[in-house]
Amino acid sequence: MARTVALEPADPLSVLNQAFRDAYAARREAVLSRMGPVIAQIDDVLILRKGGQRFEAPARTRRYHAYKVVSHVPLALHVLLASQKAGLDDDTRTRLTTMRGLITASATSMDSRGLPAEALARQHRLLAASLALVDAVLAANRVTQEQLSTFIHAQVPDLMKNAEDSARDQIDTMHASVEAWKRGMTGEERGQLRAVVAASHMSRPGNVAAQYFSITLGDTWEGRFHEEDPQPGKRVLSSEATFDEPAAFALLGTHVLDARTSRGIFGEETRMARDLLADAAERILADMFHTSPQPPGTATAESLKDG
Structure with missing residues (x-):
């Protein structure tokens, strides 16, 4: 039987790692508290957090x-x-x-x-x-x-x-709610407005709310297509398989904090959006199997047939 390799809770490394997690969570909350207005779409509800207040409006009928x-x-x-x-x-x-x-x-x-x-x-x-x-x-x-x-x-x-x-129905309902909120915002607040969309993984490509927010906030609009944009937008985030309000907003805080941290450490804003092991794994696997990864949408008919 395989034995567990996880560190024991009392291990100094475990304690150190928990201290890192606590510091990160505290910093994330600080980032969220200073962020401009944020809208989350969770099922049938839109939730706006602005200036320490919380507002709700319908996303669907x-x-x-x-x-x-x-x-x-x-x-x-x-x-x-x-x-x-x-x-x-x-x-x-x-x-x-x-x-x-x-x-x-x-x-x-x-x-x-x-x-x-x-x-x-x-x-x-x-x-x-x-x-x-x-x-x-x-x-x-x-x-x-x-x-x-x-x-x-x-x-x-x-x-x-x-x-x-x-x-x-969803677009019209969301638009009425969002426009009503935007009328009560300053120009600066409208320019800072971000959105996070709760969606199951299977429904994320072309998600109605993600498309709507991308257009109304002037972000990258991917439409119904599933290929990942090499330069993703910064104002709309999909919270996959997360339908809990605190978790959805926490994910947005993580996204913003990781972008800032990644830019400061790696000089690449999206580096921490990938698994930290991703680049090394790609090099190791390319050497091991004598092949190379293909960007989305570039697979040849021959490679699809072989698969």
Whole structure:
């Protein structure tokens, strides 16, 4: 069995390391306290910290969630049924039966949600098509891949329109909130304004809030693309897999403090944004495997085929 190699808590090196962490945390809090206004987007809420005060405003409305949940229904059915090669197994049949009742109840509730007429009709189409598939599959106790493919491809136009309406709801809601806050700021404060966006790692590329803040704060705008910008912006930060308010703001403080520290020590502002071991690891691996890394988007067809 492999033994633990971590230092014991009483080891002088452990104590020294904790002293470093404590000093760093204290310095980070000092940086945050002197920073200009900062906005964090965490789920449905925008949080502004300015001049020692905290303010909240909406980032989305309930329409956003209505579009999102209805869109999940055909996607869930596709995921659930894609692996069914023969008759339905008991677990799948039970899940379909449960989903049938939930789809029916959701369709009944849809008219009271205040959606625009066109959007309301779209939600009913998606739910009705999903219910029809569930009924057909339960009756036959099986599903063909052709049947499933025909179903999901027919829903794509409505799914993409739901995605557009969701994005518009969030952008319009955020913009109204942010502009109201900015009207109460001085020109200097608006110039200092930063933002941190809480997002899961999978959703970060093209994240709606990150795109919005990048444009409204004049930062680097990456749009929907996932390639890392070699010169990333400085006013918008994605807080990946962090949905806790103190952690999100602490990450922003870390980002600013690391940039200052990195510039002072290495003469390169983004050096500490990479793993401190990254450059050495790249050299060691290049020598070990007789190859070299490729920047995002430059992989050749041959290398992709070999992979």
